[in-house]
Amino acid sequence: MNQRSSNLLDEALGLDQAIEPWPLRGRVVAIEDRVETSGSFVLHHLLKRSLSPNSSNVSIFIAFSQPFSHYDRVLRKLGCNLVSQRDNGRFFFFDMLKLQCPVGDEGITPGGGLIALYGKIHKTISALPEISQKNVSIIIDDLSLMEVAANGSSDYVLDFLHYCRTLTSEFDCSLITLNHEDIYSIEDGSTFLLQMAYLADILIKAEPLATGLAADVHGQLTVSNKGRNKASNFHFKVKENVVECFYPGRSRD
Amino acid sequence: MAKSIFIALREGALEGELAPALTIKDSVASPFGFQVFDHVLCQLFSSILAGKSPSRGLIVVSFSRSPSFYLELLKSKGISVASSDKRIQILDCYNDPLGWKDQLVESGNFRAPSHEALISSVVTVFREVKHMDKLFNSIIELGRGLVGGGKIRFSIAIDSVDEMLRRASVSSVARLLSNLRSHDQISSIFWLLHSDLHKARVTAVLEYLSSMVASLEPSHQLANGQRGDLENFSLIEHNSKKGKFHVRFKKRNGRVRMMSEEVHIEQSGINFTPLSSEGAINQGLVPKVQFNLQLSEKERIDKANVVLPFEHQGNGKPLQIYDGRRSLVDSKHVDAVENVETNEDGGRGEIIYYRDSDDEMPDSDEDPDDDLDI
Known part of the structure; x- marks a missing residue:
C-alpha cells in the first residue's frame, strides 16, 4: 500500500526499479514549489528513499529552514529514524539556520560563509568509506533562505551550487534542492529560476491545480527528466504519513 | 543544413579574414543547446583528426560541464583521446572557477582529489574566470602549445558564454570573443548561449559577433504565464523530444540566409530532419475524436x-x-x-x-x- 501509493513519483524519478546503485547519482534535482502547495514532501520522500534500509546511501542535509527536530518528527511519521541513521553515519545534518555570510567582498574568506560550507561538505564526503562515497545525496532546504544568508547575492548562491555540482561529477553524488517559484518577480527576469532549470537534470514542480483549490487533490506535480527526455504529470494528496500520487481523475477515495 | 555549419567551421578562416564563429542559442523551453554543441564538437574534432580541416587542434573551454564529460563523450563516439591528445586540450573552468578549492587547500581544510592527475595531460585548470584578459592569454597559450607557433591554426569551443557573462561585464566578454575571432592562429570558434538568461541586447551583441547563429526553438509555443494545466503539459512533453532549428548565415558579401530544420532528440543522439509541414504537426496534436475534424x-x-x-x-x-x-x-x-x-x-x-x-x-x-x- 505504502509502496504502491508513491509509485508515480518514484517511477518519474526512476526510483522504482533499483535503489542500488542510487538512480539519482550524478544528477541535480531541483524542486520548485509555490506558497499554496509546499514541495517539502518531495524532499522528505527523497530523503526517506535515500536512507532506505536496503541501500548504502548517505545523505548530507543542509538545513536553512527548519531545525533537526522538525525533520526527525516528519521522517519518523514516514517510518524512518533520523537519529539512529545519524548515529550510523548515514545521515549528516548541517544546521545552517544561523549562518550569516560575512559582509563585504562577497564573504570570500575561507573562514566563513558558503565557501566554508562547501569545504565542510567536501570533507564529509572524502572522509566516507570508498563504497558510500559513490552514493551520496546532498539535500538543500531551501535555496531562497540560503540567498538570505548570503545577503541576497544570488550569484554567490549560484557559485556555491556550481561547486556542489562539481561534487556530482567528482564523486557521482546527487544534489537535491528546494526552491520557491513565486518569490521571484517577473521584472528580474527570474534569472535564478532559469539558471536552476538549466542546472537541473530533473525538475520537479509542485503547483496548485489550474482550476483552483480542491478538497481531494492538493496539487499537481510535473516532473521533467532531461536525461530520459521524459515528462510526467500527476496529482497528489498529502496525507498524515503518506503522499498519494495518482493520474488526474484516478483518486482512489 | 546542419551540414553547412560543419563545413563552414571545418574550412575555417581564409588569410586576413575573421574566423567563422557560431552561436548556438537555446532557451528553457527547448534546452537542446548542449546536445547540438556536443554534436558540432564531435563532428569538428573528427574532421580535425582526419586532417580534413586546416585547423590542427581543438581547445575546449569548459565552464558548465566537467572535462571528464567531454573525454567520455569523445570516447563514446569512438574517438580515442589517448591517441589524440596532441589534437585536443581542455581548459577547465568547471572544477575550480573561483579558486575556492585552492583557498581551502591553503587553509588546510581540504584534500585535493587524487584522480585528477590521470587526465591532466589534456586538462588545464583555470582558476580566475573573472579576468577575461587572463582567460584570453590562457586560451592562446594552450593553443600554441598544441599546434606550435607560426601560421598553424586551431579551433575553439566554449560552453557556455553564460558563465562568463555572469562573472564579467558584457563588454569584456565581447572583447574576448572578438579578440579570439581576429587572432590569426584561430581557424574557427563556436559557443553556447542560453538566450533567456540575458537581456535581449546581450544576445544581440553576441549574434553580431558571429557569422552563424543556430537557434533552437520549441516546436509549440507555450502560452506565457499560464499555470501548468494538462493541455500545457502535453505541449511540454512534445517539446521535450523535438524542436525547431533555425540557422542564420551571414555571407562574406553581406547576404543573410535563413534556414530551418527540425531537430529530434533521441537516447542515441541528435537527428536533423527537414521541417515537416505545419499540417503534419497539427494532425498529431488534434485530440482523437469519433468524427473527422480534418x-x-x-x-x-x-x-x-x-x-x-x-x-x-x-x-x-x-x-x-x-x-x-x-x-x-x-x-x-x-x-x-x-x-x-x-x-x-x-x-x-x-x-x-x-x-x-x-x-x-x-x-x-x-x-x-x-x-x-x-
Whole structure:
C-alpha cells in the first residue's frame, strides 16, 4: 500500500526499479514549489528513499529552514529514524539556520560563509568509506533562505551550487534542492529560476491545480527528466504519513 | 543544413579574414543547446583528426560541464583521446572557477582529489574566470602549445558564454570573443548561449559577433504565464523530444540566409530532419475524436479542385453563375454543359448537393419571411 501509493513519483524519478546503485547519482534535482502547495514532501520522500534500509546511501542535509527536530518528527511519521541513521553515519545534518555570510567582498574568506560550507561538505564526503562515497545525496532546504544568508547575492548562491555540482561529477553524488517559484518577480527576469532549470537534470514542480483549490487533490506535480527526455504529470494528496500520487481523475477515495 | 555549419567551421578562416564563429542559442523551453554543441564538437574534432580541416587542434573551454564529460563523450563516439591528445586540450573552468578549492587547500581544510592527475595531460585548470584578459592569454597559450607557433591554426569551443557573462561585464566578454575571432592562429570558434538568461541586447551583441547563429526553438509555443494545466503539459512533453532549428548565415558579401530544420532528440543522439509541414504537426496534436475534424490528403486535393459558383472562371466562356432564379430549362442546359466540361478535364471537382428532406425549402424567389406578421 505504502509502496504502491508513491509509485508515480518514484517511477518519474526512476526510483522504482533499483535503489542500488542510487538512480539519482550524478544528477541535480531541483524542486520548485509555490506558497499554496509546499514541495517539502518531495524532499522528505527523497530523503526517506535515500536512507532506505536496503541501500548504502548517505545523505548530507543542509538545513536553512527548519531545525533537526522538525525533520526527525516528519521522517519518523514516514517510518524512518533520523537519529539512529545519524548515529550510523548515514545521515549528516548541517544546521545552517544561523549562518550569516560575512559582509563585504562577497564573504570570500575561507573562514566563513558558503565557501566554508562547501569545504565542510567536501570533507564529509572524502572522509566516507570508498563504497558510500559513490552514493551520496546532498539535500538543500531551501535555496531562497540560503540567498538570505548570503545577503541576497544570488550569484554567490549560484557559485556555491556550481561547486556542489562539481561534487556530482567528482564523486557521482546527487544534489537535491528546494526552491520557491513565486518569490521571484517577473521584472528580474527570474534569472535564478532559469539558471536552476538549466542546472537541473530533473525538475520537479509542485503547483496548485489550474482550476483552483480542491478538497481531494492538493496539487499537481510535473516532473521533467532531461536525461530520459521524459515528462510526467500527476496529482497528489498529502496525507498524515503518506503522499498519494495518482493520474488526474484516478483518486482512489 | 546542419551540414553547412560543419563545413563552414571545418574550412575555417581564409588569410586576413575573421574566423567563422557560431552561436548556438537555446532557451528553457527547448534546452537542446548542449546536445547540438556536443554534436558540432564531435563532428569538428573528427574532421580535425582526419586532417580534413586546416585547423590542427581543438581547445575546449569548459565552464558548465566537467572535462571528464567531454573525454567520455569523445570516447563514446569512438574517438580515442589517448591517441589524440596532441589534437585536443581542455581548459577547465568547471572544477575550480573561483579558486575556492585552492583557498581551502591553503587553509588546510581540504584534500585535493587524487584522480585528477590521470587526465591532466589534456586538462588545464583555470582558476580566475573573472579576468577575461587572463582567460584570453590562457586560451592562446594552450593553443600554441598544441599546434606550435607560426601560421598553424586551431579551433575553439566554449560552453557556455553564460558563465562568463555572469562573472564579467558584457563588454569584456565581447572583447574576448572578438579578440579570439581576429587572432590569426584561430581557424574557427563556436559557443553556447542560453538566450533567456540575458537581456535581449546581450544576445544581440553576441549574434553580431558571429557569422552563424543556430537557434533552437520549441516546436509549440507555450502560452506565457499560464499555470501548468494538462493541455500545457502535453505541449511540454512534445517539446521535450523535438524542436525547431533555425540557422542564420551571414555571407562574406553581406547576404543573410535563413534556414530551418527540425531537430529530434533521441537516447542515441541528435537527428536533423527537414521541417515537416505545419499540417503534419497539427494532425498529431488534434485530440482523437469519433468524427473527422480534418481532411485527408485526397479530400484536400479534391476540395481545392472545386470551382466555386462565385469564382470567376475566366476561360473565355460565358460566366455561369447560379443566382437561384434560373428556370428549369436553363438549369438542365447548364447541367449538360457542366458534364461535358467535367469529362474534358477529369481532375476538376464539383459540388454534389443532396437535399436532406422535403422540409428544406428549395432555393427560390419565395420570400422565406412572408409568413411573418410585421
